Amino acid sequence: MPENTPELKPRLHGEMLSTSLLAFLKGWNAYGYQLAQKLAAAGLPESDSGTVYRTLRQLEKAGMVSSFWDTSESGPARRMYSLTRAGELFLSGWIDVLQNYQKILHNALESLVPPEGESADTEDAAS
Amino acid sequence: MPENTPELKPRLHGEMLSTSLLAFLKGWNAYGYQLAQKLAAAGLPESDSGTVYRTLRQLEKAGMVSSFWDTSESGPARRMYSLTRAGELFLSGWIDVLQNYQKILHNALESLVPPEGESADTEDAAS
């Protein structure tokens, strides 16, 4: 029992951030600032805007998205991103991973039968 | 088009690893080696066993799990983990986050209508 409550402030990052960005780019283009706002409005854990920009650059380096400077509108130039074929493929592959993952979480919460043959070592955990 | 294909080798880590471990601990106790095996058999991306052990210790430090040495069986001593109340709460909170996240991914792949009022900047992305 930690007395100095660690005050966990969750942030969206890693593969969940990457794939959320790819998802937002499916079907239309967008730029970083816009994507950051969508994330903030999406009901997901917050994400740092610096991290969003860096993640987009990484996705570009990995070939998942491509970008160009858009100076057609007034205001600061925007780096417009679009999803590549590789990005689409990665995204749909990721959804399969997700399906598995979510299945695991739900099995754990709903069915309370030990997974396989060897009986649970200590079954006193089910309070 | 990167010529040195980055060869992304996906690994399970971060919050997805943590929550998978918590899920496997729901309802019965288990030890690290066992959990690592379950993860490997679960159809999720591989995870490094060293990372699994370290993650379990972190989860304990955060109060999500508790542990004790189990020397009742023959063989090397096992550190048995069990889910705490805090871990259960975190897990069910995480599932809500997941639901949102998955909804975003699915919306992106199925409905191809721009999200809100302001028309898509360049809608040539839908190949």
Place this chain on the structure above:
DNA sequence: CCAGCTAGATGCAAAGTACACATAGCTGCA
């Protein structure tokens, strides 16, 4: 003129991670 917003980015310390390796108990078997 300049505060404040949009838009993108970087420096740096801290945290997280992969891979290799270390330790120790036990089993099988020759």
Place this chain on the structure above:
DNA sequence: TGCAGCTATGTGTACTTTGCATCTAGCTGG
């Protein structure tokens, strides 16, 4: 009796990712 191999848990270290602060630069409203 020796020792390879499995179970089980870790650690060392280099590398990567992240959070937070800060920076630049264009534009807008007053």
